[in-house]
Amino acid sequence: MEKLQNFIDGKYCDPIDDQWLDNYVPSTGERSQQIPASNVKDVERAYKAAKKAFPSWSQTPIETRSSILIKLADLIAADLDKLAKAEALDNGKPLALATKVDIPRASANFRFFGNAITQFASEAHENLASDSINFTLRQPLGVVGCISPWNLPLYLFSWKIAPALAAGNTVVAKPSEITPVTAALLGKYCNEAGLPAGVLNIVHGKGPEAGQAIVAHSGIKAISFTGGTTTGAAIARTAAPMFKKLSLELGGKNPNIIFADCDFEKMLQVSLKSSFANQGQICLCGSRIFVQEEIYEKFKAAFIPAVKALKVGPSLAAGIDLGAVVSKQHMEKILSYTALAESEGKLLCGGQQLQIKEAPNGYYVAPTVIEVGTTRCRLQQEEIFGPVVTIMPFKTEEEALALANDVPYGLSATVWTSNIDRSIRVSKALEAGIVWVNTWLNRDLRTPFGGVKASGVGREGGFEALRFFTEPKNICIQYKTNT
Ligand code: NDP
Numbered sequence: 001m002e003k004l005q006n007f008i009d010g011k012y013c014d015p016i017d018d019q020w021l022d023n024y025v026p027s028t029g030e031r032s033q034q035i036p037a038s039n040v041k042d043v044e045r046a047y048k049a050a051k052k053a054f055p056s057w058s059q060t061p062i063e064t065r066s067s068i069l070i071k072l073a074d075l076i077a078a079d080l081d082k083l084a085k086a087e088a089l090d091n092g093k094p095l096a097l098a099t100k101v102d103i104p105r106a107s108a109n110f111r112f113f114g115n116a117i118t119q120f121a122s123e124a125h126e127n128l129a130s131d132s133i134n135f136t137l138r139q140p141l142g143v144v145g146c147i148s149p150w151n152l153p154l155y156l157f158s159w160k161i162a163p164a165l166a167a168g169n170t171v172v173a174k175p176s177e178i179t180p181v182t183a184a185l186l187g188k189y190c191n192e193a194g195l196p197a198g199v200l201n202i203v204h205g206k207g208p209e210a211g212q213a214i215v216a217h218s219g220i221k222a223i224s225f226t227g228g229t230t231t232g233a234a235i236a237r238t239a240a241p242m243f244k245k246l247s248l249e250l251g252g253k254n255p256n257i258i259f260a261d262c263d264f265e266k267m268l269q270v271s272l273k274s275s276f277a278n279q280g281q282i283c284l285c286g287s288r289i290f291v292q293e294e295i296y297e298k299f300k301a302a303f304i305p306a307v308k309a310l311k312v313g314p315s316l317a318a319g320i321d322l323g324a325v326v327s328k329q330h331m332e333k334i335l336s337y338t339a340l341a342e343s344e345g346k347l348l349c350g351g352q353q354l355q356i357k358e359a360p361n362g363y364y365v366a367p368t369v370i371e372v373g374t375t376r377c378r379l380q381q382e383e384i385f386g387p388v389v390t391i392m393p394f395k396t397e398e399e400a401l402a403l404a405n406d407v408p409y410g411l412s413a414t415v416w417t418s419n420i421d422r423s424i425r426v427s428k429a430l431e432a433g434i435v436w437v438n439t440w441l442n443r444d445l446r447t448p449f450g451g452v453k454a455s456g457v458g459r460e461g462g463f464e465a466l467r468f469f470t471e472p473k474n475i476c477i478q479y480k481t482n483t
Pocket of ligand 1: 147148149150151156174175176177178205206207208209210211212215226227228229231232234235249250251252282283284383385411451455456
């Protein structure tokens, strides 16, 4: 069986203790590869390589760093088909999604930060009262840790690594053990792009072992983490007393608020996507749908048949809308939530595991809609992270806001209305880091990205990410006013 390797100091290598984990293809349930079950020794090896590479990389001119990252973006784009197929098979998602979204975005991340670093500037403050000038340097932090989840594997891995490298840091990174394949391929592209050995080191393994070793390492200055809220809290418990910089992008339970005055057809098409894209495994999915009562029955009459018509199948099958969910364990978790429909609401469609003839052992869940009468239930309060949405009617704007905000999370929200004043009022009052009005997942990489409440701390995206990965140092010089 094929074995993936760690990528340390510019070379692929086996884990020091020769321990391995099995990787599976969600579409079929088959074992695909073995991956390193790295531990604290492998992380130390990666750290040493990163530490050795830091002095030179941090002093490399910005133009050189920029052109290496842009070359990396080009190499990823040139291998789109190969990478998209690898991503789709490893994650379970439809090949079309990996081809249109995941891999182009991974390439765009490196290109964006390759360009952004050439425009990144710091500030100067002249103080005439004391005849002095302050200027602020933005210096790279040193060796930083990047830890990413399984839902958008290369997309989110590169979203962290690209700004860290652009800013002059060296990196020890861990992809999710559940979707390691495209991250494992990245090392080859780094070498081809001319990234010096040790600047990026990729260690595979389980979160509580390899991930925890990165978080707890005293030499690693910052942790950029995307994943679940519980894991984020565990990471903060370890890293905060060490005074590490922390960026935590955590779970979401996002409201999709539909007012009666919206463009119904557009809302319907986009709501299908915001509910079920990537099998509902996007932190930004609108899993709680609230519909104004005037159009509630009309919405149900249009939405439910459209959901039932969604085609579910293996990643590489033609014409599918949804693929498999990422693992057997995750499928079981999702089904434990759909079972709550009996006690907490009314199942309108889906709710069960799907048997696909050509892939009987794959992890398929039928797109599910559950009608609920309250936000005070597990279906509305806990992140399911699968193809499951709740729907509930509301009467007024005030009620919609109260329902939308009644949740521990605050990542994103979507609002459908043709009333511009309402769109601004509601956007301002929503407890979320990102609000979309009459659109969803419409991303401009320059904008701040992140959540409030249990959805995390810190912001990624644009210069926010470059600020995170640099330390501001103010230098104050007093000058003589007379010659
Ligand atoms: P997890 O929190 O389980 O894992 C995320 C990453 O952290 C994985 O690489 C995991 O490794 C690692 N990890 C797990 N435990 C530890 C630990 N103790 N110390 C260090 N690292 C650890 O999340 P999932 O992979 O299940 O991803 C789904 C979650 O990610 C959802 O909650 C989703 O909302 C969230 N997410 C948030 C986004 C945002 O931008 N806010 C975007 C996308 C997803 P391993 O998998 O190998 O165990």
